[in-house]
Amino acid sequence: MVDVTTQTSWPMMIGGKEAEAARTYPLRLPYDGTEFASVYEGDLSDLDRAIGAAVRAARIMRTLSNAERSDLLLKTLDLLRRDADTLAKTLACETGKPLREARLEVDRAQQTLLLSAIAARELSGEAIPVDAVPAGRGRMAMSVREPLGVIGAITPFNVPLNLALHKVGPALAGGNAVVHKPSELTPLNALHLAKLFAEAGLPAGAYNVVTGDGPTIGRAMVADPRIQMITFTGSRAVGLEIRASAALKRVTLELGGNSPVLIEPDADIQLAADRCVPGAFSNSGQVCISIQRIFVHEKVATEFIERFRAATDHLVIGHPLEESTEVSSLISEDEARRVEEWIEDASAKGARRLTGGTRRRATIAPTILEELPASARMSCQEVFGPVVAVNRYRDTEDAITRANDTPYGLQSAVFTRDLSKAFEIARKLETGGVIINDIPGFRADNMPYGGMKESGLGREGPRYAIEEMTETKLICWR
Numbered sequence: 001m002v003d004v005t006t007q008t009s010w011p012m013m014i015g016g017k018e019a020e021a022a023r024t025y026p027l028r029l030p031y032d033g034t035e036f037a038s039v040y041e042g043d044l045s046d047l048d049r050a051i052g053a054a055v056r057a058a059r060i061m062r063t064l065s066n067a068e069r070s071d072l073l074l075k076t077l078d079l080l081r082r083d084a085d086t087l088a089k090t091l092a093c094e095t096g097k098p099l100r101e102a103r104l105e106v107d108r109a110q111q112t113l114l115l116s117a118i119a120a121r122e123l124s125g126e127a128i129p130v131d132a133v134p135a136g137r138g139r140m141a142m143s144v145r146e147p148l149g150v151i152g153a154i155t156p157f158n159v160p161l162n163l164a165l166h167k168v169g170p171a172l173a174g175g176n177a178v179v180h181k182p183s184e185l186t187p188l189n190a191l192h193l194a195k196l197f198a199e200a201g202l203p204a205g206a207y208n209v210v211t212g213d214g215p216t217i218g219r220a221m222v223a224d225p226r227i228q229m230i231t232f233t234g235s236r237a238v239g240l241e242i243r244a245s246a247a248l249k250r251v252t253l254e255l256g257g258n259s260p261v262l263i264e265p266d267a268d269i270q271l272a273a274d275r276c277v278p279g280a281f282s283n284s285g286q287v288c289i290s291i292q293r294i295f296v297h298e299k300v301a302t303e304f305i306e307r308f309r310a311a312t313d314h315l316v317i318g319h320p321l322e323e324s325t326e327v328s329s330l331i332s333e334d335e336a337r338r339v340e341e342w343i344e345d346a347s348a349k350g351a352r353r354l355t356g357g358t359r360r361r362a363t364i365a366p367t368i369l370e371e372l373p374a375s376a377r378m379s380c381q382e383v384f385g386p387v388v389a390v391n392r393y394r395d396t397e398d399a400i401t402r403a404n405d406t407p408y409g410l411q412s413a414v415f416t417r418d419l420s421k422a423f424e425i426a427r428k429l430e431t432g433g434v435i436i437n438d439i440p441g442f443r444a445d446n447m448p449y450g451g452m453k454e455s456g457l458g459r460e461g462p463r464y465a466i467e468e469m470t471e472t473k474l475i476c477w478r
Contacts, residue, residue, distance in 0.1 A: 016204025116169030257410030
């Protein structure tokens, strides 16, 4: 058994207290299948209790001042810093990501919590000049931001701590209560986080974590009228189901991507190659803004490919808890098999495999394909694995058209030294974010993050998420 933490059996957190259930299920290290913990499997009765606790806590949360909510988040931040090493090791075991990447996630989680605390203090309305119209003469008006009530948060397996805080932090900052359903594959950091909030003095029931079967609990959350908003990160199929079932609930959805990169002939090729390696293969490609397609101008394609392939072949593959490991496993052997099938599909349709593609249990060696045809599955869908395709182009407008030829539109990137050209391309790329001279996977946790087309609705980043999680009330007097 992996010695990550002294706690091997993890109850849910409901109403500020640990909650057990009739059954548990095991958690296994994705890299080699080692069992390292067990989690109680909640059901609909546990969800009902969690929502009830959140309803009661929401009445308290809305009475707290901006400063009081901010201080609670800052106290939790101190506790998160204290437990950073344990959280990182737990992340590595839950997700299979290398320990160095797990530490980076814990560092980013601290920033997200800090930014949420700042957003709580800055939450405000505005003065409305109603006397700008004749009927407003002699009157004054203002708007205030008020919490929605109970927020239902559903988070994925790939970045289980920081993505949770991108939902929980702004929700609490805005005076709401939260019922959180983490992925059944990676629930431990959410459960640890709930303990930290309780230790910091968050009102009981303001943050509840229910573990168990995702579809069952998730659908019940969407259907429950006591939940005012659903914030979801996950697959397009589930997101569309949530959108169709949510009725008048407010919804934010982050549904993945198929991130393209354009490399112009005047680009810094060494910079592009160096950055595209982590951009494609961090967390074994299990990142919504992982690079999936690279379009490189034919004048510099050979040089870029040689540099990119050489750097890829030097990546160290190994156990996630080894300090030297740069690439480890996917979340499960089933997912690795699926990615392997996508690689075979691309090869069968004419793509050339330049490196990688081999599988050992849940680990896929970082894979570079060349000249991926539009008919291949990964050309327009999300592979969510350590696979990237490099295609040559001659005309920039053609490359932009090919980059946009996908139902997704989360983030994209362009490498060029010509700033005017960079902004012209950025305006034409159909994505929620465009990164110039860096990878689509760049995300500062305070920036507005979200997609166009079928990549989702709404924006994350604490200052932007808190607007989604509160509503405007007008107060007018004469």
